Amino acid sequence: MITSEMIARQSGAGNILFNALDMGQYDTVYAMIIIVGAMGIGLDAAFENLRGRLVKWSEPGFDIPLSFA
Amino acid sequence: MNVRAVTSDVLLGIVPIALLIALWQALVSFGYAPATLLPPPGLVFMRLVRQLLTSEYQQEIAATLFRLFSGFSIAVILGVAIGLAAATHPAVNAVVRPIVRVLAPLPKVALYPALLLLVGFGHESKILLVVADALFPILLSTYYGASMVEQKLIWSAMAAGTPRRQILFKVVLPAAVPSILTGCRIGLVISCIVVFLAEMITSTDGLGHVLVTAARTFQAVDMFVPLITISLLGLILNGLLEGLRTYLLRGFPEV
Numbered sequence: 001m002i003t004s005e006m007i008a009r010q011s012g013a014g015n016i017l018f019n020a021l022d023m024g025q026y027d028t029v030y031a032m033i034i035i036v037g038a039m040g041i042g043l044d045a046a047f048e049n050l051r052g053r054l055v056k057w058s059e060p061g062f063d064i065p066l067s068f069a
Numbered sequence: 070m071n072v073r074a075v076t077s078d079v080l081l082g083i084v085p086i087a088l089l090i091a092l093w094q095a096l097v098s099f100g101y102a103p104a105t106l107l108p109p110p111g112l113v114f115m116r117l118v119r120q121l122l123t124s125e126y127q128q129e130i131a132a133t134l135f136r137l138f139s140g141f142s143i144a145v146i147l148g149v150a151i152g153l154a155a156a157t158h159p160a161v162n163a164v165v166r167p168i169v170r171v172l173a174p175l176p177k178v179a180l181y182p183a184l185l186l187l188v189g190f191g192h193e194s195k196i197l198l199v200v201a202d203a204l205f206p207i208l209l210s211t212y213y214g215a216s217m218v219e220q221k222l223i224w225s226a227m228a229a230g231t232p233r234r235q236i237l238f239k240v241v242l243p244a245a246v247p248s249i250l251t252g253c254r255i256g257l258v259i260s261c262i263v264v265f266l267a268e269m270i271t272s273t274d275g276l277g278h279v280l281v282t283a284a285r286t287f288q289a290v291d292m293f294v295p296l297i298t299i300s301l302l303g304l305i306l307n308g309l310l311e312g313l314r315t316y317l318l319r320g321f322p323e324v
Contacts, residue, residue, distance in 0.1 A: 002176055002178055002179055003178045003266050003270070006178070006181075006270050007266075007269055007270060007281070013179075017179070017182050018182065018270075020182075021182045021185065021186070026186065029182050029183065029186065030183065032179070032182075033179050033180060033182065033183055036176055036179035037175045037176070037179060039176075040174050040175045040176045040179075041171065041174050041175060043174070044173075044174030045174075
């Protein structure tokens with residue numbers, strides 16, 4: 001999703017990230033990287049939580065997240 | 070698996086691809102998509118063959134392959150080394166675990182602008198992005214593969230007088246090879262995707278750059294050529310890795 005926004009450059013976090021890079025607003029670039037990173041970690045945690053609730057009977061979750069985006 | 074079973078598997082694999090190409094041709098032939106935006110497959114494949122014979126296009130493929138293999142090789146070396154170290158040394162595990170827990174679910178493509186700022190628009194930023202993306206599947210599969218080696222095997226080796234250092238290379242590593250190769254296979258597919266995307270976002274050469282340039286100048290036929298090329302490259306590389314896996318795991322019961 002972020003990648004398609006980086007390529008199409010119309011709206012979204014990827015668009016803000018590369019617009020900031022083009023305009024030399026490096027503080028915004030790093031802030032957006034942290035925001036996108038937090039989104040990824042948050043979504044991963046939410047999915048792991050949902051997985052834990054839906055399939056309680058299955059093997060316990062991994063100590064280290066197995067998702068790699 | 071006998072020859073007949075392999076042949077039937079190959080034929081079954083070709084059928085969906087043939088159906089997809091037939092659907093593509095039907096969409097153009099029946100006018101559902103204008104030929105200027107979706108050219109017929111025959112035209113695209115003819116252009117592909119013609120392009121593959123030109124030195125310019127071969128250079129674009131070479132640039133993509135160079136970034137792909139550089140990034141993937143670094144990811145394999147780092148992933149296997151860190152994964153083995155984390156599985157066998159509690160101190161390394163304590164350091165690696167929190168770092169991996171934070172970085173693994175992070176969308177690595179978000180780091181690309183930072184990589185561009187730090188190392189520039191050349192090969193380095195793309196190679197580093199490939200490393201960042203391919204590293205974690207390889208590291209995690211190595212870690213879990215090495216962690217799940219049966220304790221009995223290690224005890225047996227120790228009882229036979231094998232030094233601790235040699236146990237790592239003669240027992241743990243060979244037992245973790247199936248898991249490591251699975252991680253490598255996932256990492257290779259991710260590397261193919263990421264190098265292509267990185268070239269699409271910012272590059273002056275490579276297959277991704279050829280695709281974006283063609284799309285921006287509305288050259289629909291030229292747009293499909295790099296797409297098919299990278300698919301074929303992925304297919305060939307995946308086949309080579311599968312061959313290597315079969316060769317390395319020829320003694321294992323699962324193969």
